[in-house]
Amino acid sequence: MEITRQPTLGLNITNETRAASHGERASACPVAAVPPVAPIKPALEQIQQALGQMPQVDLEKVATIKAALAAGELVADSATLSASMLAFHRGDDR
Incomplete structure (x- = not known):
């Protein structure tokens, strides 16, 4: 039997994205303001609900x-x- 690695879910949040979400600038480079991404929250909630229904x-x-x-x-x-x-x-x- 082979043990396989399970995929992990991760978000790649850059300094620019983090700073834009807090109304700051991460660097001197011009960065367009990133609006809050509302569709992510319902999608994450759906994923969490589906994972909660799966056996561990x-x-x-x-x-x-x-x-x-x-x-x-x-x-x-x-x-x-x-x-x-x-x-x-x-x-x-x-």
């Missing part, structure tokens, strides 16, 4: 792993497992 655990994967363990199909190699866990959390793509 992939029950199908759990059942598959339990079945494989019961059948003796999984071999536990602690050295390989720990190396994979460290690589995953470090962001290594091995």
Whole structure:
């Protein structure tokens, strides 16, 4: 079984955008005022509601792993497992 990284949602807020939203200038460069983006809030609320309805655990994967363990199909190699866990959390793509 392979552990896959889950996509993350992120907003790339630049200094110019942050400053414009506060009525300031981030630098000497001319920057057009950025109006508040009203459609983002309802979209984020919809995403949060959809995520709230999803299970936090992939029950199908759990059942598959339990079945494989019961059948003796999984071999536990602690050295390989720990190396994979460290690589995953470090962001290594091995």
